[in-house]
Amino acid sequence: MMVENELRSQRLQNQLVQYYQPVLNAQDFTVCGAEMLMRWQHPTQGLLPPAVFIDVVEELGFFAEIDSRNRQLACLQFARWRQSGLIAADGVLAVNASAQWLQHDHMLTEIERDLSQIDLPGRCLLLEVTESALVSDFDKTSARLRHLKQFGLKVALDDFGIGYSSMTYLKHLPASILKIDRSFVQNVPENEADCRLLKAMIVMAKSLALEVIVEGIETLPQATLCRALGADKLQGFLFAKPLSPEDFEHFLSSHQ
Numbered sequence: 001m002m003v004e005n006e007l008r009s010q011r012l013q014n015q016l017v018q019y020y021q022p023v024l025n026a027q028d029f030t031v032c033g034a035e036m037l038m039r040w041q042h043p044t045q046g047l048l049p050p051a052v053f054i055d056v057v058e059e060l061g062f063f064a065e066i067d068s069r070n071r072q073l074a075c076l077q078f079a080r081w082r083q084s085g086l087i088a089a090d091g092v093l094a095v096n097a098s099a100q101w102l103q104h105d106h107m108l109t110e111i112e113r114d115l116s117q118i119d120l121p122g123r124c125l126l127l128e129v130t131e132s133a134l135v136s137d138f139d140k141t142s143a144r145l146r147h148l149k150q151f152g153l154k155v156a157l158d159d160f161g162i163g164y165s166s167m168t169y170l171k172h173l174p175a176s177i178l179k180i181d182r183s184f185v186q187n188v189p190e191n192e193a194d195c196r197l198l199k200a201m202i203v204m205a206k207s208l209a210l211e212v213i214v215e216g217i218e219t220l221p222q223a224t225l226c227r228a229l230g231a232d233k234l235q236g237f238l239f240a241k242p243l244s245p246e247d248f249e250h251f252l253s254s255h256q
């Protein structure tokens, strides 16, 4: 209830901050980008994760506004890191897209406007969509994603494997990247059946010419197995948790 009142009060927008989790090349563990993950910098309760407030944001219908603002601020930040050389010219910024934002009337024009005003090429921006963000109006949403691809943007199917109809979405979505959900790496390499399942998922993705990002990498054996199986990129606590911009800069400067 408290969360809801605070969300309604509009103060929330200014208290949302952007955290960044590094994404690494599986081959050499160099940083190739980041996923922006929002946090609520609460005046009395400290840093709150999305799990605490995301449902209320959705109920109140604020998600389009919030995703749009976070995306814009993250693009500005990422463009600065790119210009300073902290991030490579082909580094990719990933943002999560809610259903409300994907269906918002101004989504396309806002992204198009920012790409022309912010010094960041479309190919450096990746939209992560989940099945749940797609269920409400799949045709409209996938048409939108196709349009965004014309600006050069990348599209990833996020949390792949945990939904009810992942394969159907894969078939119809204009995605070029698959993010394998962390539940599929949790028990590797110890669990042999899980290893085979992970291998099969990566083989399938590769045969569809999709880039594979495995998330939730917490141990070095997990990372080396994913690399051996042909994953392109890795993300997880082994390398870094989602970091404040300051900590992300420290991570980049101290990483190899």
Ligand code: G
Binding pocket: 036, 037, 038, 039, 049, 050, 051, 054, 067, 070, 096, 097, 098, 242
């Ligand atoms: O960072 P964390 O593990 O707490 O994120 C929890 C969930 O919240 C993840 O599923 C992530 O996709 C989602 N999330 C985090 N930041 C954003 C955001 O800015 N927009 C949307 N739509 N989802 C987000």
Ligand code: G
Binding pocket: 021, 037, 096, 128, 158, 159, 182, 215, 216, 217, 218, 235, 236, 237, 238, 241, 242
């Ligand atoms: O749903 P999505 O994949 O966007 O959510 C990413 C979430 O996963 C973030 O909340 C982030 O904090 C969390 N996360 C990132 N790396 C790891 C990891 O190695 N282990 C676990 N358990 N969670 C992770």
Ligand code: MN
Binding pocket: 035, 096, 128, 158, 159
């Ligand atoms: Mn994600």
Ligand code: NA
Binding pocket: 158, 159, 160, 179, 181, 215
């Ligand atoms: Na995910």
